[in-house]
Amino acid sequence: MIADIVARGDLSGELSISSSQIVELHLAETGTELRPAVEAAQYARLISHDPPANAAEEQAVARFADAFAACAESWEELEPIRRSGALAGLSAALEALERCRLFVHWAALERRIAGSSSAVNMPLALLTIGRTSLPIAHMELPGELEVDPRRGSPTH
16 A cells, blocks of 8 residues: 655645654655655655646646656566666656756655554655755654545545
8 A cells, every 4th residue: 555645835734743853855866866765655655846837847747746656656566677767767757847947855764654543654755846956955744644545546
């Protein structure tokens, strides 16, 4: 089961906050750098992005999110050469974002995630898509994330 945790803008409206922590995220310049996030995203992922300014940005964000999700969902079944191809696809999606002056920052960590019946510690891929190209970004993340099963399957 992959827990898709989706956020757009302010995280406080989507996630419950028990105790928060500042997380350091790294700028992704190539798809290969995202490998740890892809591996963590097999369990849970949160992709947060700034509101798109136009249709080109909206399309670039959606394509990246879809490519990242597809990569994570098929990762275990891919042969090593196909994994390289999937990461190259992420590189192309990163380049499309950069043409829109949008940049991806990422972290792979373990987080407590609560569902409808219990909470469990699991790997989490945390990605942000925003306008800063600094090598490091920071994000406040709750100590425990809550997944709402009634939300259905989000696109990103």
